[in-house]
Amino acid sequence: MNVDVNAIFQIAGIGIIIAMIHTVLKQMGKEDMAHWVTLIGFVVVLFMVVRLLDRLFEQIKAIFLFQ
């Protein structure tokens, strides 16, 4: 399997932990910090997804479009 399945668990873990941090920060009354944390976590996960998407498109191009 050439794709790292661990990355999927990483994404799920990041999501759960970010949700926890968000709740804790909200309880502490730091709403803006909570939103920043969510945003940064989202960007990190988005970066992983976009990198995989780039890899997929490169491979599809190599196989189907230009040979």
Add this chain to the structure above:
Amino acid sequence: MDILQIVALGFLVTILSLVLREQKPAFAFLLTVFAGLAIFLMLLEQIRFVVRTLEQLADQTGVNTAYLKTILKIIGVAYIAELGAQAVRDAGQESMAAKIELAGKMIIIVMAVPIITVIVETVLKLLPA
């Protein structure tokens, strides 16, 4: 191919995304997209094998390579459009998915125009003047 692994992966991602959706829907969406991309990447090795075989067959039988290239391009466009549309549909943006599918269909038709032209020309040649 290790179909068991893929099915297990699908179940796992479904459960994880169900858990995550309650807290952060956006993360659940990204998780499903990532899993879809991963599964597709696994399948791509198999697809490469099939495509190579098709190319060899075309070489042996002397089919015009331009036709085969066009067909492969069309298949590629169909795969990409389908993947994107499904991912967007998962996020609940039905109309955006419809637009992506429309774009895919249009691009496929445009790519198929040369082949259709050749077919029509051949038929016209066969007809008595």
